Amino acid sequence: HMPTAQLQALDAAHHMHPFTQGDELAAKGARIITRAKGVTLTDSEGHEILDAMAGLWCVNIGYGRDELAEAAARQMKELPYYNTFFQTTHVPAIALADKLAELTPHDLNHVFYAGSGSEANDTNIRLVRTYWAQKGKPTKKVIISRKNAYHGSSVGSASLGGMSAMHAQGGLPIPDVHHINQPHWYGEGGDMTPEEFGLARARELEDAILELGEDRVAAFIGEPVQGAGGVIIPPETYWPEIQRICDKYEILLIADEVICGFGRTGTWFGSESFGIKPHVMTIAKGLSSGYAPIGGSLVCDEVAEVINGCEFAHGYTYSGHPVACAVALENLRILQEEGIVDRVASDTAPYLKKKWETLADHPLVGEARIAGMMGSIALSPDKANRAAFAADPGTAGLICREACFANNLVMRHVGDRMVISPPLVITHEEIDTLIARAGAALDQAHARLSD
Numbered sequence: 001h002m003p004t005a006q007l008q009a010l011d012a013a014h015h016m017h018p019f020t021q022g023d024e025l026a027a028k029g030a031r032i033i034t035r036a037k038g039v040t041l042t043d044s045e046g047h048e049i050l051d052a053m054a055g056l057w058c059v060n061i062g063y064g065r066d067e068l069a070e071a072a073a074r075q076m077k078e079l080p081y082y083n084t085f086f087q088t089t090h091v092p093a094i095a096l097a098d099k100l101a102e103l104t105p106h107d108l109n110h111v112f113y114a115g116s117g118s119e120a121n122d123t124n125i126r127l128v129r130t131y132w133a134q135k136g137k138p139t140k141k142v143i144i145s146r147k148n149a150y151h152g153s154s155v156g157s158a159s160l161g162g163m164s165a166m167h168a169q170g171g172l173p174i175p176d177v178h179h180i181n182q183p184h185w186y187g188e189g190g191d192m193t194p195e196e197f198g199l200a201r202a203r204e205l206e207d208a209i210l211e212l213g214e215d216r217v218a219a220f221i222g223e224p225v226q227g228a229g230g231v232i233i234p235p236e237t238y239w240p241e242i243q244r245i246c247d248k249y250e251i252l253l254i255a256d257e258v259i260c261g262f263g264r265t266g267t268w269f270g271s272e273s274f275g276i277k278p279h280v281m282t283i284a285k286g287l288s289s290g291y292a293p294i295g296g297s298l299v300c301d302e303v304a305e306v307i308n309g310c311e312f313a314h315g316y317t318y319s320g321h322p323v324a325c326a327v328a329l330e331n332l333r334i335l336q337e338e339g340i341v342d343r344v345a346s347d348t349a350p351y352l353k354k355k356w357e358t359l360a361d362h363p364l365v366g367e368a369r370i371a372g373m374m375g376s377i378a379l380s381p382d383k384a385n386r387a388a389f390a391a392d393p394g395t396a397g398l399i400c401r402e403a404c405f406a407n408n409l410v411m412r413h414v415g416d417r418m419v420i421s422p423p424l425v426i427t428h429e430e431i432d433t434l435i436a437r438a439g440a441a442l443d444q445a446h447a448r449l450s451d
């Protein structure tokens, strides 16, 4: 219970934060979150802040559910750790695998556990390459991804990702990863209709396969809705065309559901919302609502059968960690038994959409879009022409994010896009508060940017 300033000084002295400029942090001091309940965070100064990001897009069932703490405590007392290597297993890993097979669409009946989404995507790189090698096609190694995609921070997953700042750190992407353009109509669509643009961007996959050679391409990976790239909701024509191309050229399709999974888009998985039938799905975040670190690769019958025909030389100490599995199971029980995903589809998401889209009337907002419970607005100096802020992209977003904080609202900025992904349990009243605070923050940001 030290004073905030003292905690901030210790933090700046000893703690290196992800995606943060350390000396700026030292100058301003980090915001210290001390507890949370439902959708509300409390900081060390006693401010009550509406978390419209569900942490990092993960606290789907909301904060403060004692049942998950109790599940963790029970499991820690019974069996705090055992591994799943070398023909051993334990009940939580079995029970969670069985539950996931029940919840996932079509024949995604097998899970390879990881500790995070990054680790799961690293698994996927080796999984799809091993699959093709086992099938006698070892040259099929290339994984095609998209620019501005986010698939994690490890060397493999950041290579799959298309974040230029991460690649610029040196040595990335690793060999045999190829990036095509993203389906971002608002920013890059020019004079095309969204439908034309969606098809054009999807056909870049076909061009890339033909250019690289069918015999070299192993898989395509994409987030149903790009999250960290700015909540880029693809035109309706995009995913069906991607699916057609993957089927035509026998390319494995990996849906990265780390954000979209577990109800975020109004169905259990984003693939269902967008009509995608992947061979592999990456999951993490909402799997445990962030209460314990856990991720995984969900694998279809055919791919699992091939992989199971060899010893897949891959695994993590925490693959199928019993405490994380027990917490995830309890989280899935709550999501299912409380009908949270159904309520999102029938009630919460339509209400949020109606309110969120009113922000498009604000003079600073060029578009306001939402898919289920993940939305974005594009800040624009000239909304009639879908113009972006020319100088120093991101400044307007940063100003807006700071204004949100000042209004006790956590919204994230990605360049000049503001994004939300609130806990799925947010109420109508809390949505009204979110929109009111976002509106006030936009007014303040607009005033500052017009100075």
Ligand code: PLP
Binding pocket: 056, 115, 116, 117, 118, 119, 121, 150, 151, 152, 153, 223, 227, 228, 256, 257, 258, 259, 284, 285, 295
């Ligand atoms: N994939 C997607 C789509 C993500 O959004 C993220 C994280 O934000 C990851 C993978 C990486 O997950 P993690 O941070 O758990 O490693």
